[in-house]
Amino acid sequence: MSLLKRFTVVACFLHTLRLGAGVAATESCTPKPSCKATPNSKSWPSEQEWASLNRTLSGQLLHPPPPGAVCHPGQPTYNATTCPAVQQAWLTSVYHSDNPVSSLQNNWNNDTCLPYPTDPCSGQGYPIYVVNATCAEDVKKGVDFAREKNVRLIVKGTGHDYLGRSSAPNSLSIWTHNIKGITFHDSFKPKGCQFSIDTPAVTAGAGTQMLELDDQAQQKNLTIVGGGAGTVGVGGYLTGGGHSYFSTTYGMAADQVLEIEMVTPGGDILTVNECQNQDLFWAMRGGGGSTFGVLTSVTVKAFPSYVFATANILVSSSIGDTDAFWNVMTNMLSQFPALNDQGVASYNNIAANVTVPELNITTPINGFSGIFFLPLTRPSNTTESFATVMNDFVALTTKGYPQVAFSITFTTYSNFFDYYMTGNGPLSGGDDVMLGSRLLDVKALTGNYTALKQAIQLATPAGEVTQANLVGGKNVWNAKPRGGSNAVNPAWRKAYVHTIAITSWTAFDNAAMKFQVNQINSTRIQALRDLAPDMGAYINEAFPYEPNFQQAFWGDNYPRLLKIKREFDPSDVLWCQPCVGNERWHVVDDVLCRL
Template identity: 60%
Template sequence: MAKVSSLIQFLGLTTLSLAWSHTHCKAAPGSPFWPSDIEWSQLNTTLSGRLLAPSPPGAVCHPTQPDFNVLSCLAVQTGWLTSSWHADNPVSTIENNWNNDTCIPLPTYPCTGEGYPVYVVNATCANDVKLGVDFARENGVRLVVKGTGHDYLGRSVAPNSLSIWTHHLRGLDFHDSFRPQGCSPSFEIEGPAITAASGTQMLELDYEAHLRNLTIVGGGAGTVGVGGYLTGGGHSALSSTYGMAADQVLEIEIVTPGGDILIANECQHTDLFWAVRGGGGSTFGVLTSVTIKAFPSTQFNTVTALIATAPGTDAYWSVIANILSQFPSLDELGISAYTFIVTSFMSADFNITSPIDGYYGIFMLPGLHPENTSTSLEAAVKQVFADATASYPGQFVTYTNATSYPDFWGYYEPNNGPLSAGNDGLLGSRLLDKKALTENLTALAEAFKTASPLGIGAQAYLVGGRGVQNAKPRGGSNAVNSAWRKAFVHSVISVGWNPLDEKTKEEQEALLNGTYTEALRKLAPDMGAYINEAYVNEPDWQHTFWGDNYERLLEIKKKYDPWDVLWCHPCVGSEGWEVVDNVLCRV
């Protein structure tokens, strides 16, 4: 294991003295409380050599770094732009800014390790996780959890930390019915279920389910991992049919901050079972496996659709508002959608070579009933477009293309995403209810006009509705934001900037929070936002992300983690700490 002195030099830890003027801080290299080399070596021994001390993944591209290698650099630069590459790396995440841009694989940028964990537990079983959690708690070391790094809020990485990497927690078990542990011998949940280790990613889970003629409520991107996705609630193309992903959870195995390996379900540890399903990841413990409900596969129908008009057309925003106002009616038909509102838009996929003001996306309809066909879906989408453009003859061009797949996997395998990575950026979002979508179309049009950056636009996902409203999670309820139970649309906005361009970053973040997202907050002031895709510094984040559930979640956090072993922002119970000079300290 590397010596502490060399770690300090490499990590650039020259500002610890300011942080350590605080009396209650997590240990960091160079502090009096950081474990010795011998203690780290002992941890490595108990882990059978699975304690890693990885260099920053971009270091191979920097001639000043000992890992510099031209051939390795080319591979890293190629992989850096894909989420799958970051998922396979023990410390990397899909967005550069969460690592503080400290070692991008371009030699023109600086490279240090100060944006990354110092050590990583490469966990292969729940006991590996326990050993890492116990070590962090007993030594006051900051602890983070990384599954795939597919995290838009930066919760899965931190400097001066020990990381639990769950990527190699593998295994799937399929059940015709499921009996939760601790329930009466006669208690059994009917219907198919799947137990997945927390290192499982959506592409594998969907594929293995498909092989058994099953479908799951899963994430849109194949590299999303089950842990962070389910603990955040988890929306899906099938949420409008079956509910949130968290609504499908039947049982969890979790390592608590106290080092206990627990099985939680509706019969035992019921408070923890409630909290983990929607209360956010890296908070109440480290999820090691989860059992979820599955559904028989059905035909899956889609329509790819586009509306286009000349840039600056006055009627454009009225048409957008009209389309969105019809989303609750589409939901009544069982239809969900991922759609995009973009001005000054060009697309190779649609052969659009000159800028247009456009609205495009994919509408989806599971074939649960004989009348649910690609023909019926296309007719419904065409009717929405016709109604929206009826007052503006000749000003809009529409396009639809219907496809039927034998099951959800047939659609998902070629279309899962986004799978891109390696950028700097932030998201903002808002959940929109029927009132926001239908009560005042003028206000709706103005809100999306304000919330749509030129050339980037806004996303309007029809992933709420009846399925989420009528879901019946085990135990009667879970911690999913109550705003989801009224929402039809999850709307997302993104901004980006070049690495280390602090001026542009500040400008874009100010626009994201004060202009784009604020327009949607004003449109739906009584709603909230989805924790896994949101602005990291959302005002009143406690209630924006968890509504009336927050106070109960905070009590459960204090019960299971009175030491604050797990900390992330914005996460339940994070108010008592702040990061000072890359060190986590009590406020």
């Protein structure tokens, strides 16, 4: 099977999965008319037209080779000296963030050119041209060109995108990575408003990443509601909603947004806030990236730094004590609402039947690892009170199960950034990964013990990992975003826990890919959908082909979001999967065509 044919098979499988099991693959993958231009079509811009765009961008239009091509002797950029360094860097998120076309996961570029000479290599999975934007005007020029020439347009900030929205073949990409700049404010007056907002704030260019923002903030004794990985960019993170170490204290990251500068699909550079362009201001805070326009800068609230107390909890059992382990896991999850009501949050991993060679665990175990934390923002919150709460939590949830081992380690940091720099190494990358997610409310966690136990077991089959992150709660529910509301999934306003099922497979193993993708959708996340049928999923960490994604990702907000999408992007200059208003198009053989 040729490389192109292999990608067609994978694309057809995923598209059929999205439409439903009753749709035949041949039907779902039949080409349709009215497609975006491709290099093989007569409507593709000429070399002269691309050169003209490059001149208007002062040479900032890139025509990048596949990043892994340096390891392939048949490629023009082959370099035997450089190749080993690329192979090593490939496994880190920083490499993909800093490259104009690469993405964190290989599968979103169709595995077309991995840095291993035994694998095939082509540019088929990557954008053809990239606008290396450094300002909003650069973005506008790229958007205008794509709209006028009918070229598929995508947006990449960092490539830290688990749904593949920042990757696409036969496309022009707006790369916002180099739109920099961080400015702090003691108070902030939104443009066009007659008032100032009396809060510290920070304005960041679209290319700003969380590590940069956290570092600059802590130097001013401030903290922002930001992502947990250093390479996360502000654009995709905030437009998706953004859970955080501080979401249980202050609300979602999107709830902190005071103002956005953006470029619309029509090419207008707009300032959106509660006083002007209110519909876009509402939609851009939770309605998803790469949809309503391209964010070029954003201003968000900042908060004083506080002492950051943490408890690292480890739980494990032998495979012979599996039932006891799942009882303890169910106990823990059922106590999460009570724990969160005391201000505690956590990020947790549950693994079934796994080995951990780096920890010398070579015999399979069931395991849990969690980092629980509490910013000490109130006089009643102390390191001693936090320790009491966490010790009581562990004692209660493990009582009666001596065969399940546990440990708890307390550490207190002077501020969040000190914790972050100690507890977070570079994020990995360069593999084939897919996620699925579900938000869980108090009913799902406390209403039926047996159903909760069954669901979390089904969500975590042998050899796999499920995250159960305690990042919701009353401060997310009761958040007061500027303008009165935003487009964050209403399910977040009821949720305590954000669960994520994670799976991976070896590149080019189509059978494994199909099995894992099907399992994560029809078994693992389906078990959590059944547990919490009235909830939804988090758009930035979700199954890309989520059934009824409109309801799952945006609930009752979807009709208004769709109306705004149609108003500001009537010809679908921006399109992504799964995004608001994408129903009129699908991808066939790497070509975006109207249905």
